[in-house]
Amino acid sequence: MLRPREGLNYAQMRLYVGVYAPLSSPEFLMSLVDDQNAPLCNCLAIRQASRHVTQFYDQLLAPSGLRTTQFAILGRLQRSGPMPINALAAALVMDRTTLGRNILPLERDGLIEIGASPKDRRRREVRLTSAGAARMRAARQGWKLAQERFDEVFGAERAAALRDLLREVTASEFTASPGS
Numbered sequence: 001m002l003r004p005r006e007g008l009n010y011a012q013m014r015l016y017v018g019v020y021a022p023l024s025s026p027e028f029l030m031s032l033v034d035d036q037n038a039p040l041c042n043c044l045a046i047r048q049a050s051r052h053v054t055q056f057y058d059q060l061l062a063p064s065g066l067r068t069t070q071f072a073i074l075g076r077l078q079r080s081g082p083m084p085i086n087a088l089a090a091a092l093v094m095d096r097t098t099l100g101r102n103i104l105p106l107e108r109d110g111l112i113e114i115g116a117s118p119k120d121r122r123r124r125e126v127r128l129t130s131a132g133a134a135r136m137r138a139a140r141q142g143w144k145l146a147q148e149r150f151d152e153v154f155g156a157e158r159a160a161a162l163r164d165l166l167r168e169v170t171a172s173e174f175t176a177s178p179g180s
Contacts, residue, residue: 064139
């Protein structure tokens with residue numbers, strides 16, 4: 001389990017929890033020995049690791065008012081500029097309806113705006129607002145702390161190798177059946 005670095009204790013981090021899930025703790029983690037196939041399930045292992053790391057990042061981003069998914073959406077828009085909703089969903093490896101649910105609070109809070117593309121008025125684009133860029137700047141400190149702490153606990157070289165491996169997984173073409 002990731003532990004807070006010096007100067008931030010677990011209780012302080014949990015102050016920011018509110019609607020955020022607390023970090024996973026061993027007593028609440030699903031025991032992999034409960035099911036004989038669980039230790040072999042790639043999906044379960046990836047999802048458990050993803051949830052564990054997301055909870056950790058959410059807690060460190062909480063003071064900025066952003067969750068990890070929101071930070072990712074705003075970050076993609078900051079790096080890529082305005083994008084059609086479908087292109088943004090594809091870039092984030094997210095289905096369009098999930099993205100739609102995630103952008104509603106960002107739009108409500110004025111961090112993004114959705115409007116017609118200047119090039120093609122029929123096409124709707126998502127744009128980062130100046131308030132969204134300011135929120136990203138505020139969140140950057142929590143993100144940097146999370147990155148540093150992850151590297152401390154997991155090892156910087158292993159973390160870099162893990163990111164590379166996960167990018168390969170994301171780029172892989174999986175289909176339901178071999179002939180599809």
